[in-house]
Amino acid sequence: MPKKIIFKHLLAIRWMHWINFPVLTIMIWSGMLIYWANDVYQVKIGNNTLITFFPNWFYTYFHIPYRLAEGMAYHFVFMRLFFINGLLYVLYTIFSGEWRYLLPNRHSFKESFQVVLYDLHLSKIKPLQTKYNAAQRVAYSMVIFMGFGSLLTGIAIYKPVQFGWATAICGGYAAARTIHFILTVGYVLFFVIHVVQVLLAGWNNFRAMVAGFEITEEKDIATEAD
Amino acid sequence: MKEIIVDDKKAVQYKRRSWLSFVVFFAMNGLAYSAWKWLFGQPNNANGTKTLLRKGMETNESIFSHLFNEDKLAKEYPTDEAAKKPRVNGNLGLNNSFDAAQWKLNVVKATGDVLAISLEEIKKLPKVQVVFDFKCIEGWDQVTSWGGVRFSDFIKHFNLTKQQAMQYVGMVTPDEKYYVGIDMPSMLQPQTILCYEMNDAPLPINQGYPLRLIIPVKYGVKHIKRISTITFADTKPKDYWAENGYDYYTGH
Numbered sequence: 001m002p003k004k005i006i007f008k009h010l011l012a013i014r015w016m017h018w019i020n021f022p023v024l025t026i027m028i029w030s031g032m033l034i035y036w037a038n039d040v041y042q043v044k045i046g047n048n049t050l051i052t053f054f055p056n057w058f059y060t061y062f063h064i065p066y067r068l069a070e071g072m073a074y075h076f077v078f079m080r081l082f083f084i085n086g087l088l089y090v091l092y093t094i095f096s097g098e099w100r101y102l103l104p105n106r107h108s109f110k111e112s113f114q115v116v117l118y119d120l121h122l123s124k125i126k127p128l129q130t131k132y133n134a135a136q137r138v139a140y141s142m143v144i145f146m147g148f149g150s151l152l153t154g155i156a157i158y159k160p161v162q163f164g165w166a167t168a169i170c171g172g173y174a175a176a177r178t179i180h181f182i183l184t185v186g187y188v189l190f191f192v193i194h195v196v197q198v199l200l201a202g203w204n205n206f207r208a209m210v211a212g213f214e215i216t217e218e219k220d221i222a223t224e225a226d
Numbered sequence: 227m228k229e230i231i232v233d234d235k236k237a238v239q240y241k242r243r244s245w246l247s248f249v250v251f252f253a254m255n256g257l258a259y260s261a262w263k264w265l266f267g268q269p270n271n272a273n274g275t276k277t278l279l280r281k282g283m284e285t286n287e288s289i290f291s292h293l294f295n296e297d298k299l300a301k302e303y304p305t306d307e308a309a310k311k312p313r314v315n316g317n318l319g320l321n322n323s324f325d326a327a328q329w330k331l332n333v334v335k336a337t338g339d340v341l342a343i344s345l346e347e348i349k350k351l352p353k354v355q356v357v358f359d360f361k362c363i364e365g366w367d368q369v370t371s372w373g374g375v376r377f378s379d380f381i382k383h384f385n386l387t388k389q390q391a392m393q394y395v396g397m398v399t400p401d402e403k404y405y406v407g408i409d410m411p412s413m414l415q416p417q418t419i420l421c422y423e424m425n426d427a428p429l430p431i432n433q434g435y436p437l438r439l440i441i442p443v444k445y446g447v448k449h450i451k452r453i454s455t456i457t458f459a460d461t462k463p464k465d466y467w468a469e470n471g472y473d474y475y476t477g478h
Contacts, residue, residue: 003237007228018251022258038365068364069471073275076473077282101227131227160361161300161443161478162293168301173359173367211247215240218231 004218008131008208010096016089017209023081026074028184029062033071036064041181053181079154086147101131103141108134119197143190146183153180274471287475294477296415300358300442308357308371308425314432315362318466319404320452329400329436331420332455335389343384345436348420351375351383356417356440363445363467363476372440373423378414389458390414396463397439400454407463408441408448412477417442420453445476 009017035041036059043051059065093099104112111134117123119135127133132140156166156176170176198206204214232240268276275283331348333341357371381390395413398405412418421440422429429435434451441448447467457463468474 002231002233003240005230005232005237005240007230018254022262026262034365038362040366069274069467072363072473073279073283073471076286077279159290159293159478160359161298162290162295164298164301173361177365207244207248210251211244213240213244215237215244 001217004216006208006214006216007212008214009212010098011212012092012096013089013098014209014212016085016092019081019085020089023078023085024187026078027082028187030071030074030078031184032062032064033067034075035181036066036071037068041178076158082147083151086144086151090144102137102144104134104137108137111135112138119200139190139193143187146186146190150180150183153177153183270471273469283473283475287473287477290477291409291411291475294411294443296411299415300417300478302417303357303359303369305355305357305371307369309368310425312360312370312424312433313362313366313368315364315446316451317432319399319401319450320432320434321401321403324400324452326436329454331437331453333384333386334455334457335386341384345422348375348380348437349422351379353423354419356419356421356442358417358442360442360449361445361478363447363472371425372419372421373426374419374421374437374440376416377418377420378416380420381414386458392458393460394458394463396455396457396459397450397453398455398457399450399452402454404450404466405464406439406448406450407465407468407474408444409475409477412441412443415441415443443478445478447472448476 032054035053039053041053042049054064093102111127114123114125115127115133115135118125118127127135152166153170153176155163156170157173157180160167160173160176167173167176170179198209204216208214265276265278268278270276271280273280330342330344333343335341352375353373354376355371355373357369359367360370361367381387390410393410394407395410396405396407418439418441421434421438422436424430424433429438434453437453438451439449439453462468462474465474467476
């Protein structure tokens with residue numbers, strides 16, 4: 001029976017995607033080792049503390065305390081991989097024309113609400129799915145933009161005199177650190193949603209991120225081919 | 227997206243290709259995991275970190291010390307924004323048996339050639355005030371106000387031009403328990419001062435009386451309190467925190 005092969009992700013994109021995963025994991029982990037030394041961030045409403053970054057059980061569980069030097073060493077070595085991989089991804093996306101599938105267009109923001117409603121089973125209208133649907137366009141573009149934000153705030157923290165302009169753009173040194181932290185929380189949230197969506201999307205979708213293509217049975221194609 | 231319709235024979239080939247991709251994928255996962263295990267399992271050297279990480283820090287140092295521009299100044303603030311009681315974050319090198327009356331700054335010009343300078347002599351040099359955002363390696367920062375003499379003025383005044391041609395400056399506390407090594411370009415940056423005042427008053431004991439370093443292009447760990455001896459060298463002088471796994475350069 002004839003099958004349909006759908007070529008989805010280019011080889012370079014797949015490599016950069018999978019390289020980014022362990023590198024970003026190491027960046028987040030070493031970032032937590034650094035953050036522990038001055039763990040001042042909290043989410044508060046009035047006088048009520050909703051979230052403390054981080055509670056003691058969290059530090060104990062992940063063996064975080066007293067590892068500032070180690071965290072800085074890993075962070076400032078692996079930042080180079082994160083930077084180079086991200087830069088190559090952006091350049092490749094621009095020059096290969098892949099940005100056409102990735103960047104949101106003027107319909108994407110409205111349509112992404114329809115995707116969310118559909119995914120939450122609140123709407124039965126199936127949204128348009130090409131390589132990426134509207135919500136994917138918005139989410140994936142945003143995460144790249146966040147990567148740029150991490151780079152900017154990172155350099156603003158790392159070299160606040162030599163790259164004083166970056167520190168100024170971020171609204172100062174302390175603000176740069178806060179944004180850097182918030183972006184990291186953003187990655188973790190992105191990761192959770194991303195993994196759930198990949199699990200729900202199924203095998204063929206996952207295969208496309210590894211092998212590059214989907215293989216689908218198309219019964220109606222068979223009749224056409226006859 | 228490109229799509230093609232294939233017959234059964236071709237489809238088998240694509241399935242094979244798909245499997246091959248997964249074999250490569252898992253092999254790469256294994257490789258990455260082993261590489262991480264290897265790196266993470268490396269023992270720490272005497273300097274408190276792994277050889278590869280130390281090399282990484284040194285590469286960063288060579289990149290960013292080349293980018294260093296001494297004309298770029300740390301942002302300065304109005305005096306009234308400075309903290310009235312700046313945070314005290316360390317007392318390494320500040321033992322209690324210190325006799326301030328006996329204190330002099332020892333500048334080692336060459337082996338056996340030591341210049342002993344009193345606080346009064348230092349105070350005769352032009353005083354500059356630096357109000358900047360002090361940044362601790364732990365992550366906190368605080369706007370603080372300091373007064374003292376520019377290190378570059380100090381060098382000129384005491385005819386240390388030959389020493390200035392060297393690459394590093396080393397500084398040690400009287401009890402030799404705390405010590406820093408700093409690259410010369412950062413020392414000559416115009417905001418780097420030998421500091422004897424905080425908030426327009428003499429330095430408190432816990433802030434390094436009689437003389438400390440203020441160097442806004444470095445993290446707080448380099449702002450050594452209660453300096454006793456200054457040396458010059460072309461190799462890196464020993465540095466307390468660099469011996470404990472931290473980056474030597476820690477420059478801003």
